[in-house]
Amino acid sequence: MKPIDEINENLIEDLLVESTTKIDDEGFTQRTLEKIQSEQARNRWIIRLALVAASLICVSFFPYFQLASLLEYPLATNISVATTVIVALLTPIVALLMIGEN
Amino acid sequence: MSGQSETRRNEALASNLIIAAQVGDTPAFGRLVSMYQSDVRRFLLKMTKGDHAFADDMAQDTFVKAFANITSYRREAAFSSWLYSIAYRVFLDNVKRDNRRQHLLEAHASGSENTTKSASSRSLEAEFDIEKALATLKVAEKTAIVLCLQEGFSHTDAALIMALPIGTVKSHIARGREVLKQQLRVWQKHLQEEQ
Numbered sequence: 452m453k454p455i456d457e458i459n460e461n462l463i464e465d466l467l468v469e470s471t472t473k474i475d476d477e478g479f480t481q482r483t484l485e486k487i488q489s490e491q492a493r494n495r496w497i498i499r500l501a502l503v504a505a506s507l508i509c510v511s512f513f514p515y516f517q518l519a520s521l522l523e524y525p526l527a528t529n530i531s532v533a534t535t536v537i538v539a540l541l542t543p544i545v546a547l548l549m550i551g552e553n
Numbered sequence: 554m555s556g557q558s559e560t561r562r563n564e565a566l567a568s569n570l571i572i573a574a575q576v577g578d579t580p581a582f583g584r585l586v587s588m589y590q591s592d593v594r595r596f597l598l599k600m601t602k603g604d605h606a607f608a609d610d611m612a613q614d615t616f617v618k619a620f621a622n623i624t625s626y627r628r629e630a631a632f633s634s635w636l637y638s639i640a641y642r643v644f645l646d647n648v649k650r651d652n653r654r655q656h657l658l659e660a661h662a663s664g665s666e667n668t669t670k671s672a673s674s675r676s677l678e679a680e681f682d683i684e685k686a687l688a689t690l691k692v693a694e695k696t697a698i699v700l701c702l703q704e705g706f707s708h709t710d711a712a713l714i715m716a717l718p719i720g721t722v723k724s725h726i727a728r729g730r731e732v733l734k735q736q737l738r739v740w741q742k743h744l745q746e747e748q
Contacts (some may be wrong), residue, residue, distance in 0.1 A: 465746050466683040467702045474591040474598070480608065483590075483616045484583045490617055 499548050506541045509534050574623050582623070583688050586616050589633065592704065599699050600644050601657060602688050611647055615640040630713050634706065640713040641696065645674050657692070688735040694729035718740050 513534050567588060575580035593615055597608035618639050626635050648654045687695050695717070700711040701722070708726075712719040 463683070463730065463737060464702060467698070472595070474594045476587060476590055479590050479594070479612070480583055480587045483613050484579065485585050486613055487579065487582070487617055487620050537593070 495548075499545065502541055502545045502548065508537065509538045509541065513538060534548055559665055564631055564633065570625070571632060574620070575626070579620075582616075582620050585632075586656065590616075591635055592633065593636055596637060596704060597640055597644060597701060599684070599687065599703070600641075600692075600696065603684065607647075607654070611640070611643050612648075618643065620719050630710065634710045634713055637706070638702075640715070645747065683733075686733050690729050690732055691725075693717075694725045694732070697725035698729040698733075701726055715745060 570581045570585050570588075576646045590612065593716060594608055594612045596612050598605065601611075615636065619636055621640075625634065632709065636720055663743055665722075687698065687728045690742045696715055701708060701715060706714065708722050709721050712722045715722060717725075
């Protein structure tokens with residue numbers, strides 16, 4: 452005859468396994484995919500807004516650096532070239548993102 | 554174990570879907586959600602002591618996080634282990650953030666009132682409510698028991714999911730088992746007194 456503790460050990464394992472029932476989907480997958488898609492859309496908007504903000508900052512400083520470079524201030528000349536390149540790169544990226552979504 | 558064999562079958566089938574999902578194929582990830590939703594929701598349902606709405610919200614968060622980070626899945630562990638580790642972190646983060654749910658991290662002497670009854674009640678012993686008994690364990694003991702004895706994970710996988718050393722997981726299981734045995738003894742004594 453098995454000791455009571457050994458019986459209980461087996462009984463607990465049986466009861467634990469018995470309580471692993473499958474849960475029906477009931478639209479869970481659909482709801483989850485919708486949430487994923489809305490998160491993706493939100494993230495795309497955040498990236499677009501960040502790029503627009505970066506472009507605006509560069510554009511707003513642009514005239515000051517141009518003016519400074521005209522006054523032959525060497526550091527300003529370098530910054531002016533850098534901002535020109537950044538604006539030149541960011542503007543088409545933002546435009547493409549906007550067109551791609553609409 | 555039904556959960557384990559199903560999970561193993563799913564792992565092989567899931568491999569191609571994971572590759573597709575890693576390059577942004579949302580429908581492929583949808584099929585992965587469909588394959589694993591039952592396991593993840595059941596695990597979280599047990600962790601929340603039967604709170605369906607809370608468990609489902611966290612299961613959704615788990616899959617959203619899994620999709621966002623799927624490129625970081627490197628096949629070092631089974632996909633199910635990776636998903637469960639996200640689910641476990643989501644559970645801990647949510648419960649720690651929410652003061653009203655702090656009780657889910659604590660062991661309770663009498664268990665929760667909204668725990669589900671054991672499916673089978675063919676014998677007197679089967680009426681012993683295992684879910685209620687599980688609710689009396691500490692969260693780490695309960696997680697280790699659910700993962701290894703119910704969901705069929707190995708000690709190594711459970712250690713990976715819980716981000717604990719394997720020895721600690723084994724001790725949690727041993728302590729949890731002992732508490733469950735004590736509960737069963739009390740239940741049996743109670744039955745004998747009634748008869």
